[in-house]
Amino acid sequence: MSNLNPIYFDHVSSTPVHPEVLKTLQEFYPIHYANAEALHDGGKVIGTMVEASREQVAKLLKVKPEWVTFTSGATEANNAIIKGIAFANAHRGKHMITTSVEHSSVLDTYKQLEEDFGFEVTYLPVDSNGRIRPEDLKQALRPDTILVSIMHVNNEIGTVMPVETCVKIIRDHSKAYFHTDEVQAIGKVPFDLSYVDAASLSAHKINGVKGSGVMILKPGVKILSLISGGQQENGRRGGTANAIHNLLFGKTLRLALDDQQNHIASVTALNQRLRQHLRQMPNVVINSPETEVSPFILNFSVLNLTSEVLLNWFNAHGIYLSAQSTCNSKQHHPSITLSAMKVGTKRLNGALRVGLSALNTPDEIDRLVAVLQEGVAKYGRP
Amino acid sequence: MAVPNAQHAIVRFGELTLKGLNRRVFVQQLRTNILRRLTAAPKAKVIVKYDHALVFLNGEPEHVVIDALTDTFGISSFSMVYPCVPELESVCEMAVQLLSGEEPCTFKVDTRRKDKTLAFTSVDWDKAVGGAVLRQTSHKVDIHDPQITVRIEVDARTAYLSVKVYPGLGGMPVGSIGKALVLLSGGIDSPVAAYLAMKRGLEIEAVHFASPPYTSPQAVRKVYDLAIQLSRYQPHLIVHTIPVTDLQLELYAKANPSYAVILLRRHMIRLATRLAKQRSAQALITGESLGQVASQSMESMSVIQAVTELPVLRPVVAFDKLDIIAIAKKIDTYRISIEPYADCCTLFSVVNPITRPRLNDVLAEEVKIDYEPMLEACLAGMETQTPVTQTADYL
Incomplete structure (x- = not known):
């Protein structure tokens, strides 16, 4: 079944663990099993290292350590931020705004608030590049709007959202908090957390371990803690800390940001190479925008074949990629982003997402194109 | 909101x-x-x-x-x-x-x-x-x-x-008054002296004397950590480390052990003076406080001072230890200073150090060794660094 040497083009879904992170994991897991909150030396040693990690994360993100809460991942962070702010500020208003192309951990959270808790949510539409229009946001803002969530980089086609412009509009026209999902942005495009009230990050998207994320919360943001049950994380998140994962986040983020410039340069070259190949293929449309886009994501559609057939074909050749956000992949729903872009059935059904990383090579790009051409020639409807 | x-x-x-x-x-x-x-x-x-x-x-x-x-x-x-x-x-x-x-x-x-x-x-x-x-x-x-x-x-x-x-x-902007060289031992007093000197507008560089292998690399690292802490007030603080092991061994072999510390102190000031001139520093700063230890009596200070024409500034000279500690805690150098790594003066400590030395007696002991080439050798072994925070292996 499994291929010994697969070509991995699904780095948007998850990434291999960086060897240095893995080394620390292997070294620490057998030794540091004590509860990081324990008062004996076993707990203190790991507790101190977790706090050092928190300080490093803060420094790298230009925030303060007390604004950093470790979570089980970005999905938890998004849930905690959106629900926590909604419940703590409902007395001020029950209107919230997000985009129609968020990751499902944001979209489904808003749906739940809407359907089960009586909040009113405006979902901003997007243009043909998958980008929201700031003027739509301006119109949607109301005196009772309490939170706006806008992702920094779209996880399906890579569009960079005009976050800074949006924040300015929110500041000038409302009293709402601003939350952004930075999962696909950190280490990949320039980011600036100084103007956001809350943000979410994930470790396994930047060569860290799964089950590890961070929530950034500025002081003064009124929030109800989602997971009660202890003094951990300043009472923001109960439960025994996943200390070693939290510790590894510091190193994971440092490595991702240290090599950021090199990664962006090499991935941009790979992205251009793939785009050039694709432009020459009839029946192929590139869905990712040309500008204001993360080079790490390239989404395209084959108009005369469905994603499912193509994925099977690639899989049989040991090439791993996705059709859309992996968090919806088993429901056979078409891509949320492409649906919102109103691209038409053919583009919707034949979409593929290539998740690039600096670990990929030009040869792998060429192999991807060769297999794609062969598949289209063999199975494509004339 | x-x-x-x-x-x-x-x-x-x-x-x-x-x-x-x-x-x-x-x-x-x-x-x-x-x-x-x-x-x-x-x-x-x-x-x-x-x-x-x-x-x-x-x-x-x-x-x-x-x-x-x-x-x-x-x-x-x-x-x-x-x-x-x-x-x-x-x-x-x-x-x-x-x-x-x-x-x-x-x-x-x-x-x-x-x-x-x-x-x-x-x-x-x-x-x-x-x-x-x-x-x-x-x-x-x-x-x-x-x-x-x-x-x-x-x-x-x-x-x-x-x-x-x-x-x-x-205080005054660092660098607006001039530049001085501070002798940073790793103890509690000298970082406080450096802080107070900076507060009065002096830009500083630091010199540390090490005795490898008798003092450990951690002792130097400790001084670097102190310098990093002080660099909050003056970014890019330079630390010069001068090895004095050979000089010390020679002193203990040939001079009266009771005079060892005072002789070593005089040589340190000589070395610091030469370094200060190289670096265009106009004064030396020490963490000496009157009466704290044997080498900090009035007599010792005057014998030590005699080897340099540069002013030796002692910002904490009249401070009680507790007052110095209070500042050290405020500037967060205290926790570093109390890390237990020996500095070069705590080695070879003798039972009866001389507390009220007379200059003539000191000079008589000093000429027992040919120190000039040894001082040159010490300076030749000097290492200069602008310490930066070390990332722990696990981060």
């Missing part, structure tokens, strides 16, 4: 406003120092006015700027200024928000209209904003002696609010 971001900081100068003709030099030095401390906020800009400076954040994080200004000598105090729509409702709301983070205290509101055509008087706003704060927070009004003054400056386009006055460190 979204957490507001400050637009700029108003920085009030310290003592340097007293300076006459040199004023410009002092103020420019302060501007340079603030910018050097703001490398983590490259978009921030500093504009110097007559008796204050403005630091514009240009989107840089507020806490980075606050930390930088808190650590810069030559500032008496500063405030963060928050812009807002010039409408009463918004101004009230922002005032409430800025004050709700503070401990309950007394306050007053002081509105100034830069544009006198605005359709309200300053007193109208003082009352309205004060009322809003009174209703929505637990602060109390005191218009005569308030703990916090909410300052509002308003024109047709923007209202600017400032609330909290952050205390500055005072």
Whole structure:
């Protein structure tokens, strides 16, 4: 079944663990099993290292350590931020705004608030590049709007959202908090957390371990803690800390940001190479925008074949990629982003997402194109 | 409500406003120092006015700027200024928000209209904003002696609010007085001496004497950690490490052991003097405090001082140990200083060190070794570094 040497083009879904992170994991897991909150030396040693990690994360993100809460991942962070702010500020208003192309951990959270808790949510539409229009946001803002969530980089086609412009509009026209999902942005495009009230990050998207994320919360943001049950994380998140994962986040983020410039340069070259190949293929449309886009994501559609057939074909050749956000992949729903872009059935059904990383090579790009051409020639409807 | 971001900081100068003709030099030095401390906020800009400076954040994080200004000598105090729509409702709301983070205290509101055509008087706003704060927070009004003054400056386009006055460190801008070389042992006193010297406007470099292999690399690392802590006040603090092992061994082999420490001290001052001249430093700084240990008696100090023509400044000379410790804790060097790594003076310690040396006796002991080539060898082995924070292996 499994291929010994697969070509991995699904780095948007998850990434291999960086060897240095893995080394620390292997070294620490057998030794540091004590509860990081324990008062004996076993707990203190790991507790101190977790706090050092928190300080490093803060420094790298230009925030303060007390604004950093470790979570089980970005999905938890998004849930905690959106629900926590909604419940703590409902007395001020029950209107919230997000985009129609968020990751499902944001979209489904808003749906739940809407359907089960009586909040009113405006979902901003997007243009043909998958980008929201700031003027739509301006119109949607109301005196009772309490939170706006806008992702920094779209996880399906890579569009960079005009976050800074949006924040300015929110500041000038409302009293709402601003939350952004930075999962696909950190280490990949320039980011600036100084103007956001809350943000979410994930470790396994930047060569860290799964089950590890961070929530950034500025002081003064009124929030109800989602997971009660202890003094951990300043009472923001109960439960025994996943200390070693939290510790590894510091190193994971440092490595991702240290090599950021090199990664962006090499991935941009790979992205251009793939785009050039694709432009020459009839029946192929590139869905990712040309500008204001993360080079790490390239989404395209084959108009005369469905994603499912193509994925099977690639899989049989040991090439791993996705059709859309992996968090919806088993429901056979078409891509949320492409649906919102109103691209038409053919583009919707034949979409593929290539998740690039600096670990990929030009040869792998060429192999991807060769297999794609062969598949289209063999199975494509004339 | 979204957490507001400050637009700029108003920085009030310290003592340097007293300076006459040199004023410009002092103020420019302060501007340079603030910018050097703001490398983590490259978009921030500093504009110097007559008796204050403005630091514009240009989107840089507020806490980075606050930390930088808190650590810069030559500032008496500063405030963060928050812009807002010039409408009463918004101004009230922002005032409430800025004050709700503070401990309950007394306050007053002081509105100034830069544009006198605005359709309200300053007193109208003082009352309205004060009322809003009174209703929505637990602060109390005191218009005569308030703990916090909410300052509002308003024109047709923007209202600017400032609330909290952050205390500055005072003193003079580092580098505005000159440059000195501090002898940094790794103990509690010398970092405090360095801090106080910087506070009076001296730029410093540090020299450390090591005795490898009798002293460990951790002892040098400890001095680097102290230097990193002090570099909050003067970025890029340079540390010179001079190995003195051979000189020490020779001293203990040939001179009277009771004189070993005082002789070593004289050689250290000789080495420091030569280094100071190389580095254009005009004085030496030590952490000596009268009567603390044998080498810090009046007699010892004068015998040690005799080897240099540079002024030897001793900022903590008249401080009690507890006073020194209090400053060391404030500047967060104490926890580093008490790490247990031996420095070169604690080695070969003798039972009966001489506490009231006479210069003639010292000279008689000193000539027992041919120290000049050894001093040259010490200097040749010197290592110079600008210490930076070491990342732990697991990070």
